[in-house]
Amino acid sequence: xxxxxxxxxxxxxxxxxxxxxxxxxxxxxxxxxxxxxxxxxxxxxxxxxxxxxxxxxxxxxxxxxxxxxxxxxxxxxxxxxxxxxxxxxxxxxxxxxxxxxxxxxxxxxxxxxxxxxxxxxxxxxxxxxxxxxxxxxxxxxxxxxxxxxxxxxxxxxxxxxxxxxxxxxxxxxxxxxxxxxxxxxxxxxxxxxxxxxxxxxxxxxxxxxxxxxxxxxxxxxxxxxxxxxxxxxxxxxxxxxxxxxxxxxxxxxxxxxxxxxxxxxxxxxxxxxxxxxxxxxxxxxxxxxxx
Amino acid sequence: xxxxxxxxxxxxxxxxxxxxxxxxxxxxxxxxxxxxxxxxxxxxxxxxxxxxxxxxxxxxxxxxxxxxxxxxxxxxxxxxxxxxxxxxxxxxxxxxxxxxxxxxxxxxxxxxxxxxxxxxxxxxxxxxxxxxxxxxxxxxxxxxxxxxxxxxxxxxxxxxxxxxxxxxxxxxxxxxxxxxxxxxxxxxxxxxxxxxxxxxxxxxxxxxxxxxxxxxxxxxxxxxxxxxxxxxxxxxxxxxxxxxxxxxxxxxxxxxxxxxxxxxxxxxxxxxxxxxxxxxxxxxxxxxxxxxxxxxxxxxxxxxxxxxxxxxxxxxxxxxxxxxxxxxxxxxxxxxxxxxxxxxxxxxxxxxxxxxxxxxxxxxxxxxxxxxxxxxxxxxxxxxxxxxxxxxxxxxxxxxxxxxxxxxxxxxxxxxxxxxxxxxxxxxxxxxxxxxxxxxxxxxxxxxxxxxxxxxxxxxxxxxx
Numbered sequence: 001x002x003x004x005x006x007x008x009x010x011x012x013x014x015x016x017x018x019x020x021x022x023x024x025x026x027x028x029x030x031x032x033x034x035x036x037x038x039x040x041x042x043x044x045x046x047x048x049x050x051x052x053x054x055x056x057x058x059x060x061x062x063x064x065x066x067x068x069x070x071x072x073x074x075x076x077x078x079x080x081x082x083x084x085x086x087x088x089x090x091x092x093x094x095x096x097x098x099x100x101x102x103x104x105x106x107x108x109x110x111x112x113x114x115x116x117x118x119x120x121x122x123x124x125x126x127x128x129x130x131x132x133x134x135x136x137x138x139x140x141x142x143x144x145x146x147x148x149x150x151x152x153x154x155x156x157x158x159x160x161x162x163x164x165x166x167x168x169x170x171x172x173x174x175x176x177x178x179x180x181x182x183x184x185x186x187x188x189x190x191x192x193x194x195x196x197x198x199x200x201x202x203x204x205x206x207x208x209x210x211x212x213x214x215x216x217x218x219x220x221x222x223x224x225x226x227x228x229x230x231x232x233x234x235x236x237x238x239x240x241x242x243x244x245x246x247x248x249x250x251x252x253x254x255x256x257x258x259x260x261x262x263x264x265x266x267x268x269x270x271x272x273x274x275x276x277x278x279x280x281x282x283x284x285x286x287x288x289x290x291x
Numbered sequence: 292x293x294x295x296x297x298x299x300x301x302x303x304x305x306x307x308x309x310x311x312x313x314x315x316x317x318x319x320x321x322x323x324x325x326x327x328x329x330x331x332x333x334x335x336x337x338x339x340x341x342x343x344x345x346x347x348x349x350x351x352x353x354x355x356x357x358x359x360x361x362x363x364x365x366x367x368x369x370x371x372x373x374x375x376x377x378x379x380x381x382x383x384x385x386x387x388x389x390x391x392x393x394x395x396x397x398x399x400x401x402x403x404x405x406x407x408x409x410x411x412x413x414x415x416x417x418x419x420x421x422x423x424x425x426x427x428x429x430x431x432x433x434x435x436x437x438x439x440x441x442x443x444x445x446x447x448x449x450x451x452x453x454x455x456x457x458x459x460x461x462x463x464x465x466x467x468x469x470x471x472x473x474x475x476x477x478x479x480x481x482x483x484x485x486x487x488x489x490x491x492x493x494x495x496x497x498x499x500x501x502x503x504x505x506x507x508x509x510x511x512x513x514x515x516x517x518x519x520x521x522x523x524x525x526x527x528x529x530x531x532x533x534x535x536x537x538x539x540x541x542x543x544x545x546x547x548x549x550x551x552x553x554x555x556x557x558x559x560x561x562x563x564x565x566x567x568x569x570x571x572x573x574x575x576x577x578x579x580x581x582x583x584x585x586x587x588x589x590x591x592x593x594x595x596x597x598x599x600x601x602x603x604x605x606x607x608x609x610x611x612x613x614x615x616x617x618x619x620x621x622x623x624x625x626x627x628x629x630x631x632x633x634x635x636x637x638x639x640x641x642x643x644x645x646x647x648x649x650x651x652x653x654x655x656x657x658x659x660x661x662x663x664x665x666x667x668x669x670x671x672x673x674x675x676x677x678x679x680x681x682x683x684x685x686x687x688x689x690x691x692x693x694x695x696x697x698x699x700x701x702x703x704x705x706x707x708x709x710x711x712x713x714x715x716x717x718x719x720x721x722x723x724x725x726x727x728x729x730x731x732x733x734x735x736x737x738x739x740x741x742x743x744x745x746x747x748x749x750x751x752x753x754x755x756x
Contacts (some may be wrong), residue, residue, distance in 0.1 A: 061742060063721070123576075128575060238575055239728060251717075252672065254401070255403075256429060258719065
């Protein structure tokens with residue numbers, strides 16, 4: 001009997017082992033070894049242990065620590081804008097309009113283009129003298145804005161481009177959430193004499209919360225590790241004005257500061273984990289409270 | 292029992308299958324591998340040929356390396372899009388028989404990243420065209436490149452160049468082109484129009500800028516879209532730093548001298564402050580190519596740039612040849628105005644290449660005076676040559692043959708700091724951009740740069756505590 005149970009357990013374990021092996025080789029081992037390498041000054045041949053110096057340097061040096069701040073600004077503002085704007089677009093697209101299908105696909109279109117192409121296109125549109133946006137501003141009698149070259153505007157310009165590109169995913173998730181709401185809630189609300197706005201606030205908003213939570217989590221994590229769009233548009237510049245953690249890590253690696261860049265990656269891993277877990281916890285609580 | 296064995300076998304096959312799948316998708320494209328294999332084969336043939344008549348030079352009419360394909364890696368402006376190089380490659384195919392396969396270096400940080408990765412993974416092409424000086428040393432050349440110290444051609448390279456492509460006294464590179472300078476390229480017609488004279492000091496330079504602005508001209512061009520170009524003012528100031536403090540480079544390497552605390556070195560960073568607001572309207576987005584275009588048409592008067600830009604300007608706008616001039620970054624001493632010189636890129640041979648003999652023959656071909664003339668007549672020169680005893684042909688523009696040559700003749704030149712020390716702040720171009728756009732003061736920039744250099748020093752194993 002005992003051997004029978006053992007055989008049964010072994011039988012299922014055999015199925016898990018392949019994916020477990022791959023998970024360990026490609027995910028667990030890199031994480032563990034990067035924890036070690038982040039404490040060293042290393043190149044491909046040797047590694048010298050240096051304690052927490054890399055981490056200290058990451059937070060004490062202005063050009064590096066500012067990237068942490070930029071990452072947080074970037075992630076939270078893109079996430080907030082997407083959550084709010086996408087909600088209203090989704091509401092609009094769920095209403096009874098004739099060209100619904102066409103508008104839905106055109107809203108989704110920006111997401112089909114690669115971030116590099118979007119970045120390059122927008123950096124041309126935002127060119128300080130020849131860019132389309134400035135041509136419009138000038139024809140309205142306004143002064144040109146150096147969208148990407150002026151450190152005051154550069155980060156905001158990239159954030160808005162990210163929102164333009166990333167909005168559609170949030171809209172699609174919202175639409176799915178809104179359509180799954182039972183029609184009887186609205187009927188009941190209408191019988192009670194609720195106005196359209198009241199229905200929106202008291203029926204749609206609470207019942208779309210699960211979809212909203214996914215959007216918050218996805219867009220926030222996406223924002224925290226964002227790299228491609230920033231790299232295509234500003235390369236982290238002018239100076240360090242739009243450097244986020246991912247771009248700093250890439251650059252430090254390119255300069256040959258492997259230890260420092262590994263430390264940056266560890267910091268990013270920890271930062272994302274903390275924010276994501278806390279947020280998930282909070283959002284789950286909120287969802288349970290509504291239900 | 293039967294099931295158990297079967298399960299074990301299936302598991303094993305699944306794991307190996309998956310791993311093999313991953314292996315293929317992460318390594319380089321299979322087509323590339325096949326191409327390499329075929330060149331390796333033909334390379335062996337070529338080497339056999341070469342061994343058969345190793346002394347036979349190109350003029351025998353034989354094509355000793357036909358069938359050999361050399362892979363080259365270098366910047367687009369230097370190989371793929373460079374008429375001079377293309378002409379010489381075609382001539383080499385005609386005379387020596389080898390053909391070429393060119394891969395383009397995206398330059399800048401990305402290029403550095405690629406070459407380091409390829410060094411580490413043993414995936415270097417036969418010939419690499421890459422910077423000399425500190426960037427080259429950072430590759431740890433003795434591990435990857437062929438020692439050409441004892442080749443006959445190497446005796447013709449001048450000492451300054453050799454010192455920049457050497458590690459532990461052994462030479463690894465042949466000069467790609469001529470020397471160049473990090474200097475001010477200026478539009479002579481504006482100077483004539485306003486009766487200005489070439490400035491000998493920084494104050495004179497600023498006075499010229501004021502006069503130009505009063506006349507409604509763009510005094511200084513900045514191509515901030517290519518961030519590396521913003522470094523030229525700082526790096527090109529090294530002549531003045533060196534003139535005021537000849538031991539600076541050595542003391543800096545030892546961690547004793549700092550930019551923020553050495554007045555002559557700090558002066559270079561403060562120059563950025565003086566120029567904030569004097570730039571062209573699209574200074575933050577303009578690319579290097581835009582700069583070449585604008586300067587060749589006289590849209591701006593001064594541009595702090597490497598003199599390699601002159602060749603591009605003349606190539607696109609031949610009429611600007613006599614209208615462009617060059618002077619060094621001005622310092623404080625009018626009697627000692629000089630020029631900061633860059634040694635050219637080097638050609639480096641992959642020491643594990645199957646085509647070493649063909650690559651050597653190609654470099655021999657490349658550095659012969661006859662072929663230098665062809666290259667320079669086609670593409671132009673960026674400055675005097677570093678092949679001993681070679682004089683620039685008549686086709687070279689006055690800015691180089693006269694303006695620059697006079698600094699060399701009067702011995703008023705100094706190599707850029709990156710040739711005097713292996714320590715260079717990695718984010719130099721970001722810091723100079725910050726200073727040029729007025730985000731930080733010159734002093735803050737100097738301090739930031741000192742911190743950057745410390746990181747570089749630590750990574751290289753210097754004790755800078």
